Amino acid sequence: MSDSSASSSAPDDSQPTPDHLLHTGTEGPIDPEDLVRLSGREPTPELVEEARRRLEEEGPAAAERYLP
Template identity: 60%
Template sequence: MPTSQPGGARPAADRVTPDELLHTRTGSEVSPEDMVLATGRDLTPRTLEWARRKLAEEGPAAIEKLLP
């Protein structure tokens, strides 16, 4: 991993993620497991049930609220 050194800074354009790479939807279904993992939580019966409820209420777009 590169370290920060004086005079070695890259231009800002090299550090900016292009918009098309920021979207999480790939056209595939979002599973409860996807939702739980997007929050950084462990897969447990409780977190999976939360994810199922969230998907039922908000649909697959719910994951967009968790990820950029």
């Protein structure tokens, strides 16, 4: 006896991912620590404060420069 329900729920790698499942990550809130990590650096109090100011000024666009 085989379990066909397990194979039917697995993603199909032969098809492209539907657009509604793709996202850049800026649809939701971004915290300053995330912005620092996106830039490839470790969060320090100074970098987190700089990122907080950048998020206040630029909003989600501050993170979009680091995302594909």
